[in-house]
Amino acid sequence: MIILKLFFSFLQIGLFSVGGGYAAIPLIQNQIVDIHQLMSLAEFTDLITIAEMTPGPISINSATFVGIRLAGISGAIICTLGVIIPSFIICLTLSHFYYKYKNVNGVQIVLSSLRPAVVALISSAALSILTLAIFNSTKSQVVISNFRWIESILFIISLFVLRKFKPNIIFVILGCGIIGTILYQIL
Amino acid sequence: MKINKKKFPIDFKILWTLFKTTFIISSFTFGGGFVIVSLMKKKFVDNLNWLSEEEMLDITAIAQSSPGPIPINAAVMLGYKMSGILGSLIAILGTAIPPMIIISIISLFYNQFRENKIIAISLQVMRAGVAAVIVDVAINLAKKVLSTKRIIYITLMIISFILAYFLNISAMLIILSCLSIGIIDLIINSKKGNG
Structure with a gap:
């Protein structure tokens, strides 16, 4: 059950964080700390520190970190998938139109x-x-x-x-x- | 489907280079989306010649304005250009796997990680190198805009810079404003064409 909850939380984070990693942080906090209470605020602060210290996109880092702490490796994969799926569908569609019409x-x-x-x-x-x-x-x-x-x-x-x-x-x-x-x- | 196959023959060499390059870039990118986009420009435009500078800038604007992580958005578009949907998937894997591995390892002993001085110092000094890469990319791009000698583009660049750096206006808002100016430019141009 927690896996499903995590998946849908991160799906929403992926879908509504426009403007990159720093835009995603308040959304992640809202989903994980406030709504589902899966993490304390102190843990969440640690998470952000580490996500910023290490290479890679902040939202992928946070998704992996939250997932692995709450549901192990499969949690990490599910959370990351949640963040990525909206990006994949939307940008694939946009790419299609961009490459089709860019020379107009x-x-x-x-x-x-x-x-x-x-x-x-x-x-x-x-x-x-x-x-x-x-x-x-x-x-x-x-x-x-x-x-x-x-x-x-x-x-x-x-x-x-x-x-x-x-x-x-x-x-x-x-x-x-x-x-x-x-x-x-x-x- | 047939058109897709014709357009994007499965070229394992391209797919491997795509995976390898996105993997390396993602492993070394600290900071926000524009940093990773600069590294992508350096690799895919300057070194591999896979796409033009204009395409990379367009991809950046679209990636920035779409929901989700900017590096993933840019990877999807870049991969699509090279090998269609398969290319997108490969580029996503290359971008997502390094942080997943790094974070998974760190999560096992994150207290030690956070308090280790040597790790903190090496991450801090590496930023100087990342800063040099992105400054280098920015200088080249700005030179290109200046060389168009079109006052509208140069003004747009300077104003956007002031809004972004000094006034902290969101990138999204700046891109949308310039998009509207572009549409106005288009309307004026087409009226000229008709008249």
Whole structure:
């Protein structure tokens, strides 16, 4: 029974969270903590911390975490499926129409004015994550004394390497992880 | 069905590359949907040449405006372009499996994980690399918009940036507004064409 409850909860979360992971957090809280009381608020806070610390989409992370804690591996799979199914159906339909009509002149004109906005949104996300990396805080709570030299230097070197040599991005990210961790241990 | 088969012959090499690439990207992506989309742009547009920059931006806008996790939405659309429905499923698997494995392992001993200093530090410093990747992508994309030399696009970009970064207006609202401007642009254009 709990599996079914979880499945439908996460199906709703997948269907109604428009705008990505951070939009999903209040919905997950509402379903799991408030309505079904499957987790305490403290556990839920831990879950969000871990979902943010680890790679991957936040809603997939939370779905897996809630599922595995409440119903084991099968719970994790069911919850993740719940989040994914609405995405799959809706985006498949949209893809079909997009690839069918994208070369129509009128569609091109409309899309052309959307692209600058997407570029702006990506730039804004870039600055936000940069702030997070070098001040370890969100952009609204930046404290200058939290400035981190190691991350700043790693960032500048990475950006230089990326623009100059166009390496595989995984090496850049892993390289930062390894060099940075060693530097923190030495200094 | 016949058309589908003709359009998307099952190419295991493409499916494998699709799975492998989405798997790797998903394993290294911290932060929100736009981060993963930047990595996808880097891999699928710059390295593999599977789709054009414009297509990637369109996919981003659609993925952002549809319900559900942005990386999954983008994976569905990207996979569909390469190999139809099968491609979508493969891309979803590639995107969903890494976080599922990582979180399953962590959930077993999450207190130790949360309190381990070395793990916390390595995750924190890796962000510097992720930030560099997305800044690099953003610079290239912004340069492209500037090079169109069309004042309407450059203005839209600058205004959208100010709204998103400084005023915290939701991405959804910004995309919808630009969509309306695009439709107005279309109407003006078609009137010109008729007259």
